[in-house]
Amino acid sequence: MNNGKLSIKEIARLANTSVATVSRVINGNGRFSKETEQRVREVIDRYNYQPNMLAKSLREDRMKAIGVIVSDITSDYFAGIVQEIESELFRHGYTAVICDTFENEEAEKRFMEMLGNLRFSGIIFVGGKRSKTLMSDLPIIYVDRKPPPASMEKGSCFIGSDNYRGGCLAGERLMAAGRHNPAIVLFEDELETQRQRLRGFRKALADHGRPLDPRCIFHVEHVTYEGGRQVTERILRSGLHCDSVFYTSDILAIGGAQYLNEAHVAVPEGIALMGMDDIPLSRRITPPLTTVRQQYRRFGALAADSIIRMLKGETVEDLILDVELIERATV
Amino acid sequence: MNNGKLSIKEIARLANTSVATVSRVINGNGRFSKETEQRVREVIDRYNYQPNMLAKSLREDRMKAIGVIVSDITSDYFAGIVQEIESELFRHGYTAVICDTFENEEAEKRFMEMLGNLRFSGIIFVGGKRSKTLMSDLPIIYVDRKPPPASMEKGSCFIGSDNYRGGCLAGERLMAAGRHNPAIVLFEDELETQRQRLRGFRKALADHGRPLDPRCIFHVEHVTYEGGRQVTERILRSGLHCDSVFYTSDILAIGGAQYLNEAHVAVPEGIALMGMDDIPLSRRITPPLTTVRQQYRRFGALAADSIIRMLKGETVEDLILDVELIERATV
DNA sequence: GTGAAAGCGCTAACAT
DNA sequence: ATGTTAGCGCTTTCAC
Numbered sequence A, B: 001m002n003n004g005k006l007s008i009k010e011i012a013r014l015a016n017t018s019v020a021t022v023s024r025v026i027n028g029n030g031r032f033s034k035e036t037e038q039r040v041r042e043v044i045d046r047y048n049y050q051p052n053m054l055a056k057s058l059r060e061d062r063m064k065a066i067g068v069i070v071s072d073i074t075s076d077y078f079a080g081i082v083q084e085i086e087s088e089l090f091r092h093g094y095t096a097v098i099c100d101t102f103e104n105e106e107a108e109k110r111f112m113e114m115l116g117n118l119r120f121s122g123i124i125f126v127g128g129k130r131s132k133t134l135m136s137d138l139p140i141i142y143v144d145r146k147p148p149p150a151s152m153e154k155g156s157c158f159i160g161s162d163n164y165r166g167g168c169l170a171g172e173r174l175m176a177a178g179r180h181n182p183a184i185v186l187f188e189d190e191l192e193t194q195r196q197r198l199r200g201f202r203k204a205l206a207d208h209g210r211p212l213d214p215r216c217i218f219h220v221e222h223v224t225y226e227g228g229r230q231v232t233e234r235i236l237r238s239g240l241h242c243d244s245v246f247y248t249s250d251i252l253a254i255g256g257a258q259y260l261n262e263a264h265v266a267v268p269e270g271i272a273l274m275g276m277d278d279i280p281l282s283r284r285i286t287p288p289l290t291t292v293r294q295q296y297r298r299f300g301a302l303a304a305d306s307i308i309r310m311l312k313g314e315t316v317e318d319l320i321l322d323v324e325l326i327e328r329a330t331v
Numbered sequence C: 001g002t003g004a005a006a007g008c009g010c011t012a013a014c015a016t
Numbered sequence D: 001a002t003g004t005t006a007g008c009g010c011t012t013t014c015a016c
Helices: A008-014 A019-027 A034-047 A053-060 A076-091 A105-117 A163-176 A192-207 A225-237 A250-262 A296-311 B008-014 B019-027 B034-047 B053-060 B076-091 B105-117 B163-176 B192-207 B225-237 B250-262 B296-311
Strands: A065-070 A095-100 A122-126 A140-143 A156-161 A182-187 A217-220 A244-247 A272-277 A291-293 A319-321 A324-326 B065-070 B095-100 B122-126 B140-143 B156-161 B182-187 B217-220 B244-247 B272-277 B291-293 B319-321 B324-326
Touching (some): A008 A034, A019 A034, A053 B053, A065 A076, A076 A095, A076 A122, A076 A250, A076 B095, A122 A296, A156 A163, A156 A296, A163 A192, A163 A244, A163 A272, A163 A291, A182 A192, A225 A250, A244 A250, B008 B034, B019 B034, B065 B105, B076 B095, B076 B122, B076 B250, B140 B296, B156 B296, B163 B272, B163 B291, B163 B324, B225 B244, B244 B250, B250 B272, B296 B319
Parallel strands (some): A065 A122, A095 B095, A122 A140, A140 A156, A156 A319, A182 A217, A244 A272, B065 B095, B140 B156, B156 B319, B244 B272, B272 B291
Antiparallel strands (some): A291 A324, B291 B324
8 A cells, every 4th residue: 555655654653653643744833843753854855755636635525636527628718727727725724626617517517526535625717617506615717607696605706807898899899890780609509608798799889870670799609710601601691791790709710810811801801800808829810809808817917816815714806807909900 | 614514414304313323324435224314315405415525635634636727828729628628527526727827937837736735636737847856655647848857756647749740741741732931830849759759850950951950940039929920020031041931839839821922921821830739719710721630639638548547556657648630721 | 652443435255 | 225434635623
């Protein structure tokens, strides 16, 4: 047993003391003399002793680890958030365990159970669905997508963007460019987040006396380049003569731009394009994408911070970050 | 204690039997009557009992989890590999814990220690450095980058592409297009993998009587769009009059293509471009990127498979997958 | 200041 | 077929 590694018991024997004292030295609580500490540390160093975290966690009924449930690690946007969460958590001595659900609710549920069994300290959802009400007694943070109010139990909070304002910004920009017949592309599975963007967009158009044509609201099943291509093709073929489109994700906009390019539709002269997120690629395509920037990497740092504060028993509040219009060349 | 969840002991009490029997029922070993099984299952279902994996793992001195150490989860290439690993492992009842090192060797070391303390079952390195010799008694699989032979201890294996052939394919293609003065861009931190590609490339040119000019070998510090831009600028300014460049990663090639576009250098007429990997974006840029495809998602499935076989005590061998030339429009 | 011992939830002998 | 019990490595009372 123990796979060659030594236990606190052997350390105690080698340092000529008891397991209790060794434990006290390691964790720096309780009292012990300078000399015993010295002896214990020597043995620990010499044998490069590593405490068994499993036993520690069992005893304390808590793992010093946070589960990060993300709906698609392959997305630049989510991966960026996750990377920040991980590095921030790491600095606080927590381990981030990343669980990728592929936008699959079944997997989401399995992961939540598993994290519970493993006595994790908390969960951060990055873009999760969480539409079924899965109970969990762990502290939870939702990032990016806000779940239906029903699952926003206490001991949970939300971190995301001011999506309403994001929609406004996009609408305003298009109006300012004289694009009076825009389309909007939404991700169909999301609720609150997307709805807010739609509301803001609609408001901006209405303010300019150009109410949004309901037929110009398009939906997409997956946030992929291909999804962006296809919806753009649908828009062109719809016969609605849209002069611009606001995609609620840069990935979609980039797929759309590619389609227009192949279809020999000039951007922005023929059709103007706007995205949302501002992923690194957006500034690199030709022409560079005009978009609404979300501070999505900050979501990650903030989420890590919040959950650690929750663990300390502090109360934390929802955080709504500002968005920003990034002028480039597709409008 | 126990956070509201009940233990095997309480299940035993409620089902009017002993902990041993409950354990036997749960794990399906040992013998028990149909009737007791029935009673136990009822209680388990009624209370939605979830065994404490911490205790189980402590007892068995092994977690049913595999650590996946990846050097940058933000990369499409690595993320794709990781996603396959995770889904394959999941199907076998293993949990994949993803550890992102940001190409940082210190983090790599910390993660390895941690996975050891937590008694994980094995480790999969995706693009790791692992240049320092960190001991670890766990089975290890290396994916994509082959570590120096010194750290290829037994109980470890490598899964990757035939990089030599990849280099050949790129060189051949450029020669066939009459591009007699190509440059090659390598990632400086990698050893074996990159060296093989260089060797293959060099061989192909030599075969055509156009030995590679050593000044036309360029290095990049980070595999990012920006890295690709910068190295391309350096190539243009070098005064070497290269007529084509082979980037050993699509990301770099895409950054390079963008730079050339801005510098009004026609692709492929002025300069021909080749990448390697074939990430989803490559077919979507304008013009679509000619590249050497790696079956990188298959790396993931294979890695998961191999480590599970290792855990069963089977011996596994290095796996070298074939690469394929993907003709598109940049050559 | 230090040690003995109980006990976290579980599995696997070893009884019966 | 089922129950009793030791013990995995650790922390934490409770004595001394």
